[in-house]
Amino acid sequence: MTALVTINNINKVYSKGQVKTHALQDVSLTINKGEFIAISGSSGCGKSTLLSILGLLDTPTDGDYQLANIDTHSLNVDQRSSVRNKHIGYVFQSFNLIDSLTVFENVALPLEHRGTPSKDIKAAVEQQLAAVNMSARLHHKPSQLSGGQQQRVAIARALVGNPDLLLVDEPTGNLDSQNGDAVMRLLLELNKQGATVVMVTHDERYSQMAQRQIRLFDGKVLVEHKEAVA
Numbered sequence: 001m002t003a004l005v006t007i008n009n010i011n012k013v014y015s016k017g018q019v020k021t022h023a024l025q026d027v028s029l030t031i032n033k034g035e036f037i038a039i040s041g042s043s044g045c046g047k048s049t050l051l052s053i054l055g056l057l058d059t060p061t062d063g064d065y066q067l068a069n070i071d072t073h074s075l076n077v078d079q080r081s082s083v084r085n086k087h088i089g090y091v092f093q094s095f096n097l098i099d100s101l102t103v104f105e106n107v108a109l110p111l112e113h114r115g116t117p118s119k120d121i122k123a124a125v126e127q128q129l130a131a132v133n134m135s136a137r138l139h140h141k142p143s144q145l146s147g148g149q150q151q152r153v154a155i156a157r158a159l160v161g162n163p164d165l166l167l168v169d170e171p172t173g174n175l176d177s178q179n180g181d182a183v184m185r186l187l188l189e190l191n192k193q194g195a196t197v198v199m200v201t202h203d204e205r206y207s208q209m210a211q212r213q214i215r216l217f218d219g220k221v222l223v224e225h226k227e228a229v230a
């Protein structure tokens, strides 16, 4: 198995005036290519903080983070955003689509930032929207879609650049159970096709579907359960 992510003794301390919050305490984790990991735990235990650090949206106070053999500590701001663009897809609970852009334009964004030629963008966006069953809505605006459809578009945007790592924060949190189940089935299918997925969820039903489950408590890894490989 090939390690995609290695974090060692990550700590994150938020300081606001005199108040310090130790959001992550000595968290160490290896994520192999092709895994599907669910991170759960009660509110405030550090799930989103961990995902933001994995997604290079935030930096740890100390500790090491290697992604695809890159030591992320030594990256400057521009290098971090380039590594993020190339290696990471991020799906947010609130979709974070841009309302003034069409579905096609939203999904095209990561490739435009990379300077991909427009002919290649068109092919990749159409292929990715077909993979999430949203080909019929290319020219719609996000506000004209249901929540489940918006989340599928957000997943297409996260995957269009073939990232190594798909990070998903409460993907079903804003969806009813039918749409939530459909998004979960899609993530499992994408994982079967090779995507490495790390998903934060409150929903025990969905975390049980992951191959590996990590429960955080007060910023520490409390338990880890791994499905036996047959």
Ligand SMILES: Nc1ncnc2c1ncn2[C@@H]1O[C@H](COP(=O)(O)OP(=O)(O)OP(=O)(O)O)[C@@H](O)[C@H]1O
Pocket: 014, 015, 016, 021, 022, 023, 041, 042, 043, 044, 045, 046, 047, 048, 049, 050
């Ligand atoms: N920007 C910030 N400044 C100060 N404290 C913060 C900040 N972000 C998070 N925290 C604190 O760090 C701790 C971990 O927060 P985090 O958002 O990672 O938890 P979580 O497990 O994702 O919670 P939830 O399930 O409610 O989203 C909490 O105590 C939170 O109050």
